[in-house]
Amino acid sequence: MKAMIVGAGKLGAKLAEFFVAENIDVTVMDSNTKVLERLNEHLDVLTVTANGIDIKMMRELNIEEYDLLVGTTENDETNTLICTLAKKLGCKQTIARIRNPEYMQQIDFIKAELGIDHIVNPDLATALAMEKYLMKSYSFYTDEFASGKVQLIDFNIGDHKEFIDKKIMDIEGLDALLIAAVTRNGEILIPNGSTVLKTDDVIHIIGNTKEIERFSHRLGEDYKRKLVSSVMILGGGNVGYYLAQRLAKNKIQVTLIEQDKERCQELSEILDNVLIIHGDGTDIHLLEEENLSSMDAFVGATGFDEENLLMALMAKQSGVGKAIAKISRSNYIKIIDRISIDAAINPVYITASSILKYIRGGKVVSVSLLLGGNAEATEIIIEKDLPVVGKMIKELAIPKGLIIGAIVRGNDVIIPKGNTVIKGNDRIVVFCLSENLDGLKMFFKEHKGGFLSELWNRAKNSGQPADH
Numbered sequence: 001m002k003a004m005i006v007g008a009g010k011l012g013a014k015l016a017e018f019f020v021a022e023n024i025d026v027t028v029m030d031s032n033t034k035v036l037e038r039l040n041e042h043l044d045v046l047t048v049t050a051n052g053i054d055i056k057m058m059r060e061l062n063i064e065e066y067d068l069l070v071g072t073t074e075n076d077e078t079n080t081l082i083c084t085l086a087k088k089l090g091c092k093q094t095i096a097r098i099r100n101p102e103y104m105q106q107i108d109f110i111k112a113e114l115g116i117d118h119i120v121n122p123d124l125a126t127a128l129a130m131e132k133y134l135m136k137s138y139s140f141y142t143d144e145f146a147s148g149k150v151q152l153i154d155f156n157i158g159d160h161k162e163f164i165d166k167k168i169m170d171i172e173g174l175d176a177l178l179i180a181a182v183t184r185n186g187e188i189l190i191p192n193g194s195t196v197l198k199t200d201d202v203i204h205i206i207g208n209t210k211e212i213e214r215f216s217h218r219l220g221e222d223y224k225r226k227l228v229s230s231v232m233i234l235g236g237g238n239v240g241y242y243l244a245q246r247l248a249k250n251k252i253q254v255t256l257i258e259q260d261k262e263r264c265q266e267l268s269e270i271l272d273n274v275l276i277i278h279g280d281g282t283d284i285h286l287l288e289e290e291n292l293s294s295m296d297a298f299v300g301a302t303g304f305d306e307e308n309l310l311m312a313l314m315a316k317q318s319g320v321g322k323a324i325a326k327i328s329r330s331n332y333i334k335i336i337d338r339i340s341i342d343a344a345i346n347p348v349y350i351t352a353s354s355i356l357k358y359i360r361g362g363k364v365v366s367v368s369l370l371l372g373g374n375a376e377a378t379e380i381i382i383e384k385d386l387p388v389v390g391k392m393i394k395e396l397a398i399p400k401g402l403i404i405g406a407i408v409r410g411n412d413v414i415i416p417k418g419n420t421v422i423k424g425n426d427r428i429v430v431f432c433l434s435e436n437l438d439g440l441k442m443f444f445k446e447h448k449g450g451f452l453s454e455l456w457n458r459a460k461n462s463g464q465p466a467d468h
Helices: 012-023 033-042 055-060 076-088 105-116 122-134 209-220 238-249 261-269 282-290 305-317 330-338 347-360 432-443 450-462
Strands: 002-006 024-032 046-047 067-072 093-097 118-120 143-144 149-155 177-183 185-191 202-208 230-234 254-257 274-278 299-300 322-324 344-345 362-371 375-381 402-408 413-414 426-435
Touching: 002 209, 012 024, 012 347, 024 033, 033 046, 055 299, 067 076, 076 093, 076 261, 076 274, 076 402, 093 347, 105 375, 118 347, 122 238, 122 299, 143 185, 143 375, 149 209, 149 402, 177 402, 202 209, 202 402, 202 450, 230 238, 238 254, 238 261, 238 274, 254 261, 261 362, 282 426, 305 322, 330 432, 362 413
Parallel strands: 002 024, 002 067, 024 046, 067 093, 093 118, 230 254, 230 299, 254 274, 299 322, 322 344
Antiparallel strands: 143 149, 149 202, 177 185, 177 202, 362 375, 375 426, 402 413, 402 426
């Protein structure tokens, strides 16, 4: 596959990194030479210093030979135009990043008339992720698969006696759950039953929704939270707007603080049932005047990571039940689990997940990037005619660093064992470390059967079943 990324900002650079890991032939175009030089220092990509709407340059690069173009510049209109031109010049598929709320109301028209195959909106996707987290009755950060039947939670075990210095196989009460991954000192690993948990490990647990709820109740009051009825949002940009709009529709009391007076006026005209406050959201006295301590949740949604993290931390210290920060710098990911805020949501990874799902296509239902892209969880539908259908998991040569975390069969969620039999139309959730992505990529091979056929063939050729 051959792909071009126009715009080498945070999203463009991260996409280039993920595409290279997928063995995609990548060209990155940007008008900023220094940005491209930094990208070339750690990625094997072709970089071109040019404007994305330069038709002559597009032709010189033989855009008609590209399978995909992704427009990730900072300007919605530019991304739209780039994708339209590329499609007219013969590029097979295009993806545009569009964030303006007004354009999102005309999304189907834009795609149909301008030749754009897929549109991603990082701000809306981020707001949706925040809303989903706020609506949970417990304080873990979660992700969902199989239309909500399966949940993945991140739980910092701290110094919890039930977990510290114990092998996973010896922990009681996890029969219906699976510890699919462990984050330790900023590094993530795929564990087995003999893995010993340490203080402040973050365990990524998968299971059906009811079992996840039972797990949260078992841990005691510290991990249970009343349903959110009041939220304070810091920052009136697109993320703050989308989130406030959705929460207000759910009858949540929303207070939104924005420093720009003109933006406050604009928000007051387009948001119903939201209290808009003009002021400096980093002024703790202002927050106290607006009853921060009485809020059920706080969301830092400004354009400054440090401000979002600091004020979310201040909110937790003021007694707020849930505190979320929007962050975009990947180097902050590893410190999140060491401070007391509940969740940090990165628009870049949410958007990259959506694009990876799109380019893999077929039976891939969702992709979730974990810990800054160092691992991922992918949901895949098993076709009925695969040779592995009817076979046990232990009969497959599953590579190290990859684990089948859950199987959804109809309305049932199965935490698989070695003797679990795979059936047609099963939805499976697979966890994989980034360095073992070659194993996961076999899911997406073009030959019939893909990854699972490959595993079965490897197992037959070796004459030995794989450990699970």
